[in-house]
Each structure stands twice: as C-alpha cells, then as structure tokens.
Amino acid sequence: MKRVLPAILALAAALGAEPPSAIAIRGARIVPVSGPVLERGTVVLRDGLIEAVGENLSPAPDVWIMEGKGLTVYPGLIDALSSWGLPAPASASSANRIPQAGAPPPAAPAKGPEDRPSNTSWLRAADLIQPSDRRLEEARGAGFTSAAVFPTSGIFAGQGAVINLAGDRAGEMVVATPAGLYLSLRSGMNAGFPGSLMGVIAYIRQSFLDAGHYRAAQAAYQRTAAMKRPAYDRAVEGLLDCPRVLLPAGRAAEIDRMLRLAAELNLKPVLYGGHEAHRAIGRLRASGAPVLLNLKWPERDREADPEQKDSLQVLEFRDKAPSSAAALARAGLPFAFYSGGVERPRDLRKAVKKAIDAGLAPADALKALTLGAAAIYGVSGRLGSLEPGKIANLVVTDGDLFEEKTKIRYVFVDGVKFEPAVETPGEAAR
Amino acid sequence: MRALAVAACLWWVPAGAAEVIVIRNARVLPVTRPAFQGAVLVRDGRIAGMGEKVAAPPGATVIDAAGQYLMPGIIDAHLHIAAESINEGSISVSSMVRIEDVVNPEDISIYRALAGGVTTVNVLHGSANSVGGTCAIIKTRWGKDAEGLLFSGAKPGLKFALGENPKRAGASPGRGTAPRYPATRMGVEDVIRQAFTEARQYREAWRAYETKKARNETAVPPRRDLKLEPLVEVLEGRRRAHVHAYRADEILMALRLAEEFGFKIATLDHGLEGYKVAREIARNGAGVTTFSDWWSYKVEAYDAIPYNAALLHRKGVLVSLNSDDVSAELTARLNTEAAKTIRYGGLSEDEALALITINPARQLEIDRRVGSIEPGKDADLTLFDKHPLSAYARVQKVLIDGQVYFDRDRAASEQAERERRKKALLEKMEKEKAGPVKPAPARRPQ
Numbered sequence: 001m002k003r004v005l006p007a008i009l010a011l012a013a014a015l016g017a018e019p020p021s022a023i024a025i026r027g028a029r030i031v032p033v034s035g036p037v038l039e040r041g042t043v044v045l046r047d048g049l050i051e052a053v054g055e056n057l058s059p060a061p062d063v064w065i066m067e068g069k070g071l072t073v074y075p076g077l078i079d080a081l082s083s084w085g086l087p088a089p090a091s092a093s094s095a096n097r098i099p100q101a102g103a104p105p106p107a108a109p110a111k112g113p114e115d116r117p118s119n120t121s122w123l124r125a126a127d128l129i130q131p132s133d134r135r136l137e138e139a140r141g142a143g144f145t146s147a148a149v150f151p152t153s154g155i156f157a158g159q160g161a162v163i164n165l166a167g168d169r170a171g172e173m174v175v176a177t178p179a180g181l182y183l184s185l186r187s188g189m190n191a192g193f194p195g196s197l198m199g200v201i202a203y204i205r206q207s208f209l210d211a212g213h214y215r216a217a218q219a220a221y222q223r224t225a226a227m228k229r230p231a232y233d234r235a236v237e238g239l240l241d242c243p244r245v246l247l248p249a250g251r252a253a254e255i256d257r258m259l260r261l262a263a264e265l266n267l268k269p270v271l272y273g274g275h276e277a278h279r280a281i282g283r284l285r286a287s288g289a290p291v292l293l294n295l296k297w298p299e300r301d302r303e304a305d306p307e308q309k310d311s312l313q314v315l316e317f318r319d320k321a322p323s324s325a326a327a328l329a330r331a332g333l334p335f336a337f338y339s340g341g342v343e344r345p346r347d348l349r350k351a352v353k354k355a356i357d358a359g360l361a362p363a364d365a366l367k368a369l370t371l372g373a374a375a376i377y378g379v380s381g382r383l384g385s386l387e388p389g390k391i392a393n394l395v396v397t398d399g400d401l402f403e404e405k406t407k408i409r410y411v412f413v414d415g416v417k418f419e420p421a422v423e424t425p426g427e428a429a430r
Numbered sequence: 431m432r433a434l435a436v437a438a439c440l441w442w443v444p445a446g447a448a449e450v451i452v453i454r455n456a457r458v459l460p461v462t463r464p465a466f467q468g469a470v471l472v473r474d475g476r477i478a479g480m481g482e483k484v485a486a487p488p489g490a491t492v493i494d495a496a497g498q499y500l501m502p503g504i505i506d507a508h509l510h511i512a513a514e515s516i517n518e519g520s521i522s523v524s525s526m527v528r529i530e531d532v533v534n535p536e537d538i539s540i541y542r543a544l545a546g547g548v549t550t551v552n553v554l555h556g557s558a559n560s561v562g563g564t565c566a567i568i569k570t571r572w573g574k575d576a577e578g579l580l581f582s583g584a585k586p587g588l589k590f591a592l593g594e595n596p597k598r599a600g601a602s603p604g605r606g607t608a609p610r611y612p613a614t615r616m617g618v619e620d621v622i623r624q625a626f627t628e629a630r631q632y633r634e635a636w637r638a639y640e641t642k643k644a645r646n647e648t649a650v651p652p653r654r655d656l657k658l659e660p661l662v663e664v665l666e667g668r669r670r671a672h673v674h675a676y677r678a679d680e681i682l683m684a685l686r687l688a689e690e691f692g693f694k695i696a697t698l699d700h701g702l703e704g705y706k707v708a709r710e711i712a713r714n715g716a717g718v719t720t721f722s723d724w725w726s727y728k729v730e731a732y733d734a735i736p737y738n739a740a741l742l743h744r745k746g747v748l749v750s751l752n753s754d755d756v757s758a759e760l761t762a763r764l765n766t767e768a769a770k771t772i773r774y775g776g777l778s779e780d781e782a783l784a785l786i787t788i789n790p791a792r793q794l795e796i797d798r799r800v801g802s803i804e805p806g807k808d809a810d811l812t813l814f815d816k817h818p819l820s821a822y823a824r825v826q827k828v829l830i831d832g833q834v835y836f837d838r839d840r841a842a843s844e845q846a847e848r849e850r851r852k853k854a855l856l857e858k859m860e861k862e863k864a865g866p867v868k869p870a871p872a873r874r875p876q
Contacts, residue, residue: 109520110520111521112521112526112657113526113656187515188520191520192520192521193518193520193521193524194518194520194527195517195518195519195520196515196516196517196518196519196520196527196532197514197515197531197532198513198514198515198518198527198528198529198531198532198563199515199518199520199524199527201527201528201531201532202518202524202526202527202528202531202563202656203526205526205656206526206655206656206657209653209654209656210653213651213653213654216650216651217650220648220650223648224648227650251536252575253534253535253536253575253576256575256576256577257531257532257576260576260577261531300859309856310856312848312851312852312855313536315852315855315856315859316851316855319855319858
C-alpha cells in the first residue's frame with residue numbers, strides 16, 4: 001500500500017493531470033507541537049494549507065488518502081538562521097582577484113563610519129533566493145521545510161527572509177520578509193575602519209544614531225519649503241524599520257555585551273551563537289531576547305597540536321555548550337536552533353540529540369525546531385505546528401524524530417510532497 | 431558626603447555588603463596619615479573607623495592580621511588588561527571607540543592584578559593613533575560581569591598619543607592597514623589640533639541649534655558625532671585627557687596645545703623625559719604617570735632615568751607609577767616598582783607608596799573614594815605579610831568594597847578544585863574519543 005500512492009501520483013503526473021489538491025495522512029501518530037500527541041490521527045492538507053487535524057476525521061471524497069500506519073507526522077523543521085537557497089558569499093580569494101575590465105574599482109579603505117564600510121543593509125535575502133540551490137533538497141531530506149535565511153557578509157549584512165524550502169519561483173518560497181537585519185562584529189575586512197572589535201561596536205552605534213537622524217532630517221524636509229535637502233543614504237535606510245536585529249553572542253560576556261548594546265540603541269535583539277547561554281540565563285530573562293543556538297557545538301580543532309593542553313575555561317566551554325538549550329528551556333526562554341557551521345543538513349538532528357543528551361526534553365527540542373523558531377520571527381500563525389489554516393509543511397518519519405535509526409519518509413512543503421533520495425552507502429561516503 | 435552616600439546605593443553593592451569586618455593587629459599604612467599599629471573597621475563596604483583600638487561590634491568578622499601590613503588597594507593609572515581590543519589603529523582620530531564596550535571580565539589578568547594587591551585600574555586605549563579611544567576605570571572585582579567591574583561614578587577619560595607610535599603606524603603601514611597620516615611628530619600635533627578645532631565647530635553647531643529651537647524656529651538637530659563628543663567633553667572639563675608622551679619637546683607641545691584649547695591634561699603617560707621639563711609640567715598642573723626604571727626599549731626611551739619619578743615629585747608634579755601591562759605581570763608587582771624610588775631618588779616610604787595609591791587616585795579624580803585608608807572611603811584594602819616595599823612581601827588578602835576578593839589560603843584550595851575539574855573533563859574527552867566504535871563520519875574531500 002505504501003508504494004501505491006506514489007505510483008498513482010506518478011501516473012497522474014505522467015498523464016499531465018494536476019497533482020491532487022487535497023491529501024490526507026490517515027492513522028498516523030500525529031505530533032502537532034501546539035497540542036497533545038494523537039496516537040492514531042489524520043491530517044488533511046488542501047491547497048497548500050492544513051485543512052484539518054484530528055482523531056476521527058472522515059476526509060471528503062476528493063481527498064487522496066495515504067495510509068499512515070507506522071508513521072509519525074511532525075510540523076516541518078525550521079532552520080532559524082541559514083543560508084540555504086542563497087548564493088554563496090564571494091570568497092576572500094575571489095574578492096582579491098585582479099579586477100576585470102568594467103568591474104568597479106576596489107573600495108578605498110574606510111576613514112570612519114561615514115564611509116559605511118561593510119554595510120549592505122539594503123540587501124534582501126528575499127531578492128537573492130535561488131530555487132535551484134542543491135542544498136534545498138538536502139535540507140528537505142533532513143526534515144527541514146523552512147528557514148530564516150540571511151545575507152551574512154559584512155557588518156551590516158542585510159535583511160533576512162523566512163522562506164519555504166521548495167518552490168518553482170523564488171517569490172513563491174517567501175513566507176515573510178524582511179525578517180530582520182543580520183549584524184556581525186567582523187573587523188579589519190577592508191584595511192580601514194573599523195579595525196577592532198570596539199571599532200565595530202562604535203560603528204554600529206554611530207550608524208543607528210545616523211539612521212535616526214536621517215529619518216528626522218527626511219521628515220523635516222517633507223515639511224519645510226526652503227531647506228537644504230538631506231542626502232539619500234541606502235546604508236541607513238536598511239537600518240530603519242527592521243523588525244529585529246540579529247547580533248552575534250556566543251560567550252556569556254558577549255551575550256551580556258550585546259544585550260546592553262541592544263538596550264542602549266533601542267533595538268529588538270535576537271542573539272545568535274548562544275553556546276554560553278547557560279551562564280547568562282538571568283540576563284536573558286531580564287531582556288526577553290530570543291537565542292538562536294548554533295548546532296555546530298564547539299569542539300577541539302582537529303588540526304590542534306595534540307601536545308597542547310586546553311585550559312579549564314576552554315574545556316568547560318566545550319563541555320557545557322550543548323546544555324545551553326536545556327537551560328533556556330528550563331527558564332522558559334525563547335530559543336531555536338540553527339545550522340551554523342554544520343555543513344550537511346543530515347547531521348543536524350544528531351547535533352540536536354547532543355542537546356537532548358545534555359538535558360533538553362525531546363518535546364522542547366522539537367518545539368525549538370518548529371513553533372519556537374516560527375515565534376521568534378513572528379510567523380507562528382503560519383508555520384511551526386499542525387493546526388488548521390497553517391501552511392502545510394510537514395515531515396513524516398518512520399519513528400521518533402530524534403532516534404538515530406529513524407528515517408525521514410516524506411516532507412511536505414506548501415502541501416507538495418517530497419521523498420528524500422534513498423541514501424546509498426556509496427553516497428554517504430561521497 | 432551625603433551625595434556620595436546616596437550614589438553608593440546606585441553603585442554595585444557587593445554581596446554581604448552589610449557585613450562588618452574588623453582587621454586587627456595590623457601595621458596600618460594609610461599613606462595619607464602616619465602609619466600605626468592597630469585596626470580598621472569596615473562597614474557596608476566602606477572604611478568606618480581606624481585606630482590603635484577599634485571596638486569590634488558583635489557579629490563582626492574579625493581578621494587577625496598580626497605581623498601583617500595593611501595598605502590601601504593599589505591603583506594602576508595606565509594598563510591594557512581586561513579588554514578584547516586595545517587599538518583602533520585604522521584611523522588617526524578614533525575617539526568614538528570605547529574600551530568600556532569591550533571589557534572582558536574573564537581576562538585572567540584581572541585576577542593576576544588582584545592577587546598583586548591592585549584594586550583599581552585605568553584600562554586605556556593603545557597608542558597607535560594620535561587620538562585614541564575612551565578609557566575604562568575598573569575595580570578588579572574578579573568574578574563580576576563587565577558592568578560589575580566598572581568604577582561607576584568615575585569621570586571618563588580619553589587617550590591621546592604622541593611620538594613614535596602614532597607616527598610609526600602612519601609611515602609604515604602594518605599588516606592589513608592602509609598608510610595613514612601623520613608620519614611625523616609635527617603631523618601628530620596637527621591631527622590633534624584639527625580634531626579639537628572640529629570639536630569646537632561641532633559644539634557651535636549644537637549651540638546654534640539650541641538657540642534656534644529656543645526661538646521656536648524649525649530646526650533639524652545636527653547629526654550626533656560620537657567621534658567629536660568626547661573631545662567636546664575634554665574641552666569642557668567633563669573628561670580627562672591622558673596623553674602618551676615620551677620626549678621633553680613633545681611634552682611641551684602637549685602642554686602648549688592644552689593651553690591653546692583651554693583644557694587640562696590629567697596625565698602625561700610615560701613621560702620618561704619629564705624630569706627635563708619638570709618645572710614646566712608643574713606650572714601647567716598636568717600629572718605624570720611613569721615607569722620606575724624601564725629604559726631603552728625604543729629610541730624615544732633612551733633618555734629615561736630611574737630618578738624621573740622622584741625628580742618630578744620634588745618639583746611639585748603629581749606622579750604615579752604604572753605597569754602599562756597587557757597581562758598584569760608587572761601590575762602585580764607595583765609595590766616593588768614603588769620601592770625603587772627609594773633607592774633612586776630617596777623618596778620616603780609614604781611618598782613611594784603614594785605613587786601607587788593616592789597619587790594615581792588623584793590623577794583619575796577618584797581620590798574621594800579610594801587611594802588611602804581613611805574613614806568614609808571604599809574599603810579597598812591589601813594585606814601583605816611583610817612591608818609592601820620589601821621584595822619579599824606577598825599579598826595575603828585583598829578586599830574591594832569590603833568584600834574579600836583574594837585570599838591566599840582560599841586561592842590554594844580553589845586551585846586544587848580547578849585541577850580536579852580539569853582532570854575529569856580531560857578524562858571524559860578521552861573516553862568520548864575512544865567511545866563506542868563507530869565508523870568515522872564521512873567527510874567531503876576538502
């Protein structure tokens with residue numbers, strides 16, 4: 001039976017018929033995240049949305065039925081900070097290439113904040129999406145159906161978007177934009193200002209002040225007849241009205257530093273990194289700022305000198321990082337996970353398992369990967385749980401999501417079904 | 431004094447601050463008063479009483495310091511610890527950057543300084559450029575977060591630098607930095623004069639705006655410029671100027687510049703040739719924070735002499751000794767640095783101790799709170815087993831705000847505990863590495 005439906009769908013496709021507009025998964029274990037688990041339930045999807053979720057549903061006659069016995073249905077997973085679907089940033093080596101005819105000359109070293117170094121805040125991830133990105137398929141194969149994607153080059157990198165991880169056209173994939181402004185604290189990128197961490201922070205502070213001044217000056221110009229016109233500045237336009245700002249903060253001292261900066265500049269912060277969040281719970285509770293936990297847990301550099309002994313500080317940092325998730329969950333604070341430095345999407349669940357082994361309840365892990373992530377970006381009305389009216393993003397497995405042996409059988413993105421490519425041993429060793 | 435007490439409520443209040451501590455049987459070296467054998471009473475983080483006999487109220491914690499020496503917590507007016515970056519060397523005027531933004535409360539140097547009896551330090555921006563960044567005065571409250579370290583209520587400072595460092599960075603760009611003006615000493619002077627000129631114009635622009643606003647005219651406020659604001663504060667005496675200068679000619683240049691723009695130089699930092707122009711410095715009123723006997727590590731340090739501090743002091747200059755350290759090795763031995771001025775220059779014991787206590791406190795304008803043992807001051811106290819000017823003296827206890835932050839006995843047991851935890855973690859790591867035999871995760875060829 002399991003094989004029958006795909007066969008019928010394939011046949012339907014071959015005949016040029018439209019794929020079914022309504023599908024029901026019947027008799028499966030349903031984990032809605034927003035409510036209690038249904039041991040034998042049915043989910044009905046229609047026109048890309050979830051139509052119904054329940055135990056004793058009798059779907060309409062036009063609904064294609066999938067038998068869900070032995071399967072578990074979860075909301076599709078969300079990568080809370082990602083570059084899936086976006087073009088790779090220009091690498092350092094390509095930036096240093098000999099300029100070609102017609103290419104803009106390399107920027108002169110910045111002399112101060114006024115030169116707006118490393119600021120591309122006007123970039124929008126939603127405008128950069130490449131539906132053909134091979135990583136989208138890999139991500140779906142790992143159970144991910146949405147991601148908050150951001151440009152990440154520079155200090156003011158650009159505006160993110162929440163996207164679904166499948167679609168024929170880029171525009172169809174966008175769920176919400178702009179999702180926030182991505183900031184980094186990288187210095188020394190252009191041989192000019194800023195050349196230090198404190199330079200970057202001073203630059204960020206001045207830029208947000210400039211943005212406020214820019215708005216006031218533009219408003220005054222609208223009202224005033226004879227007034228020298230203020231200069232147009234796209235670098236600060238990107239700073240205005242961004243719904244939230246993503247700030248890097250891994251260590252406790254960095255979390256503390258970024259929260260103080262955000263409070264001073266009146267920003268709505270979302271911290272990313274978070275490996276020492278377990279040491280900053282008090283601060284985080286006071287601020288209410290969500291934390292995005294990098295699933296690339298710190299580990300000893302493989303190239304490190306084996307004779308070199310790590311300090312206690314470093315050892316504890318590595319040992320305790322995965323316990324940050326449990327600490328945040330215990331405190332009832334908003335958090336989500338992101339792929340960060342994890343290269344292959346299929347390793348992500350294993351990384352989440354580390355947080356579970358360090359004390360995180362599996363239900364909290366699931367929430368962080370679904371509804372928790374959606375709530376941070378203000379899209380919990382659309383994504384993150386199995387509820388009528390929500391976008392039909394699902395992941396269907398043959399067991400518990402966090403069991404190592406569990407296979408992902410299907411994912412649904414906007415109600416469209418995808419089957420992960422069967423992983424052959426040869427492929428795994430690729 | 432009442433204002434001070436009210437402000438105290440806003441400062442960070444140490445845990446157990448209500449505790450009363452009596453340090454008894456000590457040889458007390460208040461620095462600003464004659465030494466005596468007796469006791470110091472600490473209440474609510476402050477020095478509440480002192481004398482040959484002090485009645486210990488019931489419930490007070492008694493520290494018996496028989497045979498030991500109690501002095502005010504040592505103050506270092508110039509170093510570079512506890513910060514995640516020191517120089518914004520990309521530009522010649524970087525007064526928008528703040529050490530306060532990058533305080534790293536986990537820098538082990540804080541503990542090192544504390545263990546050397548140092549309780550207050552002025553963390554400065556480096557000397558890579560003519561106008562550096564703003565400074566942070568912190569107390570070495572090891573274990574507190576960045577805000578908990580700050581010496582709140584202290585007037586802020588700004589770093590300036592003359593001579594080899596700012597001009598060298600201009601002439602031969604370092605790795606990854608662009609060539610930068612200035613490349614000469616006169617260029618440095620020009621950059622600073624230009625910066626203050628812009629700061630004056632900036633202040634004028636704001637004044638013009640305030641006037642317009644007061645007349646109800648529509649006016650857009652000037653753009654706030656975080657680079658010029660600290661310079662305006664220096665001009666208005668609301669921010670201290672710390673001027674890195676070695677050579678006598680440059681010291682005079684700095685004094686002339688300060689007189690031209692009407693601001694006060696809190697300290698000439700290093701000032702190794704200060705002895706050559708001691709009278710001029712004294713007349714200007716600038717302080718000098720210098721080294722004991724560090725010499726010849728670069729060309730502009732060739733004319734340094736170990737008598738510098740004593741000669742300046744005798745001419746009426748407010749002098750302190752600093753470590754300029756990035757890792758607090760020298761910071762932790764400032765007591766022996768002070769002792770050298772007795773050998774070179776014949777200062778008295780109190781004069782020598784003043785170089786690392788009340789004098790830097792006066793230079794940093796925090797002398798109402800720290801720098802000597804006097805009733806009403808913060809209970810920042812260092813207990814040595816021998817006279818602090820002895821090379822054999824070792825710090826036994828350090829109190830900040832009346833709380834014991836360092837205790838040599840406790841430190842030994844804490845060290846053992848840390849070793850145990852480290853061993854356990856290393857064993858766990860080995861076990862995980864050996865682990866259940868699993869195929870190594872496949873890695874894509876790089």
